[in-house]
Amino acid sequence: MSSEIRDISLAPAGEHKISWVRRNCPLLHMLEEDFSKEKPFAGKKIALSVHLEAKTAYLCKVLAAGGAEMYVTGSNPLSTQDDVAAALVAAGLNVFAWYDSTPEEYEHHISKVLEVGPHIIIDDGGDLVHMMHTTYPHLIGNVIGGCEETTTGVNRLRAMDAKGQLQFPMVLVNNADCKHLFDNRYGTGQSVFDGINRTTNLIVAGKIVVVAGYGWCGKGVAMRAKGLGARVVVTEVDPIKAIEAVMDGFDVMPMNEAAKIGDFFITVTGCDGVITEKDFRVMKDGAILCNAGHFDCEIDMKRLREIAIDSGEERKNIMGYQVDADRRIFVLAEGRLVNLAAGDGHPAEIMDMSFAIQALSARYLVQNQGKIAGKLIDVPKEVDNEVAVRKLRFLEKEIDVLTEAQKEYLGLI
Numbered sequence: 001m002s003s004e005i006r007d008i009s010l011a012p013a014g015e016h017k018i019s020w021v022r023r024n025c026p027l028l029h030m031l032e033e034d035f036s037k038e039k040p041f042a043g044k045k046i047a048l049s050v051h052l053e054a055k056t057a058y059l060c061k062v063l064a065a066g067g068a069e070m071y072v073t074g075s076n077p078l079s080t081q082d083d084v085a086a087a088l089v090a091a092g093l094n095v096f097a098w099y100d101s102t103p104e105e106y107e108h109h110i111s112k113v114l115e116v117g118p119h120i121i122i123d124d125g126g127d128l129v130h131m132m133h134t135t136y137p138h139l140i141g142n143v144i145g146g147c148e149e150t151t152t153g154v155n156r157l158r159a160m161d162a163k164g165q166l167q168f169p170m171v172l173v174n175n176a177d178c179k180h181l182f183d184n185r186y187g188t189g190q191s192v193f194d195g196i197n198r199t200t201n202l203i204v205a206g207k208i209v210v211v212a213g214y215g216w217c218g219k220g221v222a223m224r225a226k227g228l229g230a231r232v233v234v235t236e237v238d239p240i241k242a243i244e245a246v247m248d249g250f251d252v253m254p255m256n257e258a259a260k261i262g263d264f265f266i267t268v269t270g271c272d273g274v275i276t277e278k279d280f281r282v283m284k285d286g287a288i289l290c291n292a293g294h295f296d297c298e299i300d301m302k303r304l305r306e307i308a309i310d311s312g313e314e315r316k317n318i319m320g321y322q323v324d325a326d327r328r329i330f331v332l333a334e335g336r337l338v339n340l341a342a343g344d345g346h347p348a349e350i351m352d353m354s355f356a357i358q359a360l361s362a363r364y365l366v367q368n369q370g371k372i373a374g375k376l377i378d379v380p381k382e383v384d385n386e387v388a389v390r391k392l393r394f395l396e397k398e399i400d401v402l403t404e405a406q407k408e409y410l411g412l413i
Contacts, residue, residue: 003089004109006082006098014087017054018061025055025352026394027387028062031359035066040363042067045142047118049110049128050149051079051340052097055351057088062359064093068120071113075124076294077101078333078341111135120362121146123170125294126156133165145169145365145372147358151184151215152270152294157376166375171361173354176379178387180216183354187346188339189220192266192292193228195343199317199332200288205229210262212255213269214241217292221266222250233258235274255279265289266338267298274298277307280323290332292339299335317342356387 022029035041046063050056052074064070072088074080074097081099088095094116096109110131117139121128123146132140145168148154154174160166173179193204209225211218212235222232222245234245235255242252259265259279263286267274270293277300291298305311310322317333333341345351360383365372392399407413 001089001092001094002112003094004096004098004112005085005089008086008089010083011086011090014054014057014081014083014085015090017081017084018057018087021054021058021348024348025058025355027352027356027390028058028359030390031356032062032065035062035359035363039067040366041120044119044144044366045069045071045116046120046122046362047071047113047116047128048122049073049075049113050122050124051075051337051345052085052095053079053081053340053345054084055345055348055355057084059355059358060088060093061091062355063362064091066359066363070094071096071116071118073097073109073113074101074106075127076337076340077103077106078336079345107131114139117142119144120365121170122149122358122362123147123153124149126150126153129153129157129160129166129170133160133167137167140167143168144369145171145377147171147173147361147365149179149354149358150174150294151180151217155270161375169365169372169375169377171365171377171379173357173361173379176357176384178384178391179354179357179379183346183350184216185220185223187220187350187354188217188268188292189222189224190350191339191343191346192221192268192290193224195338195341196264196266196288196290196332199315199338199342201315202288204264207231207263208233208261209264209266210235210255210258211250212265212267212274212298213271213293214238214245215268215270218268219248221268221292222248225264225266226250230264233262256282259283259287262287265299266292268292269298270294272297273300276300277303280304280307280329283323283327283329285327286330288330288332289335290338290342291335292337294337296334296336299331301331301335304329304331353387353391356390357383360386 046068070093080097096112209230233251236242308321
C-alpha cells in the first residue's frame, strides 16, 4: 500500500464522518453487503477521482468490499478533506490527495492513481480519462472501462469521442435519471446554499440572485433561491432553456444586464468566461460571486485579480476585490465549487443514489468486459430502475404496477 496524504493522525475524525454517511446511505450499505459476498471486483484495480469527502470515501469502501484494489484521489484541490483521506488510508486504501494542493501537486496525485494500470476508472470531470490518454497511453490496454459522474466530464468525453480519441467504453453516469434528476437538481440546489450561507452568514430573502445556466443544476439552484425568498434572474444561451426559466417564473436577461442588479451570482454552466471584466465593471458594491460548475473558469478570476486596486480576505473562503474607489466585489471559495470548497457537498441521501449508480455501473463493466459496443455507454435502464425501486423501498413508499391487460394496451407485450 502507498499513499500521499497530510496527516494520518486525522483518521479517527474522518472515520467519524464516514460512519454518519454510512448511516444515511441505505443503498450503498445494501451494495456493501452484496459486494462483500459477490466480490465482483476481485483482482481489479479501480482508479477514482471524485471530490474526496465522506460520501466519496464510503463509495470507495463499498468498492473495496467488492474486492477492488482502490487508488483514490480528489477531483478539486479545495474539496479534499484531509481527515477523510486519512481514514481511507487507515482502512487500507491507497490515497493520493490533500486539501489546497497546488496545480502541480494535483496533477501529480492524478498520475499516482493511473500509473498502477487501473482496470476501472471512476471520474468526476474527466481529468483521469484525459491524463490516461495523454500521459499513460501505454496502460490503456489494461482499462476495461470507466464511469463519469458530471455534466462537464460527459461533455469532455463526447468531444474526445467525436475526434476518435476515446479508447475505452465510458458509462455516462451523469445521464442516468437517478443521477441528474436528483443529484444535479436537488443536491446542487441545497448544497450551493449550504456553502453560501455558512460562508457569508447573510440572508438570501429579499436579494436578487443571478443564476447563470438553467440546466438541471441551474434549475435546482434557482428553485432553492426562490424558496429562500430571493428574486431570481436566469442568464442563458439556450433559447429553449430560457423559455423554460420564464415559464418557471424567473426573469431572464443577458449577464451584463443582470450584473447591474444582482446581489448574489451563481454560475452553473460548465462553460468558460461566463462572468468577465465587462460584468465586474457594472456590478454594485457588495456583490457576491460564486461558482457551482465543475471547473474554476466560469468567473474570470485572473482578470478580476488584475483589475482590482486592492484585495483581501474578508472571512474564511471570502476574498474581497476593490474594483474602484466605491465598489468592492466578493468571491467565495476562489471561484471553485462553492458547495464543496466552502461546504460538505450534496446531502448524503442524494449521493446515496448517485454513488449506487456508480458502483452498479462499475460492476456492469466488469460483468460485460469485451461485450460492450461503442465508447459512450448509457447506464442500463435496469440499473437505473433497480436504484429507484430500492430507494422507494427505503423511503417506505409504494407505487402501482401495470396489469397484464395494461401492458398489452401499451404494446409492452
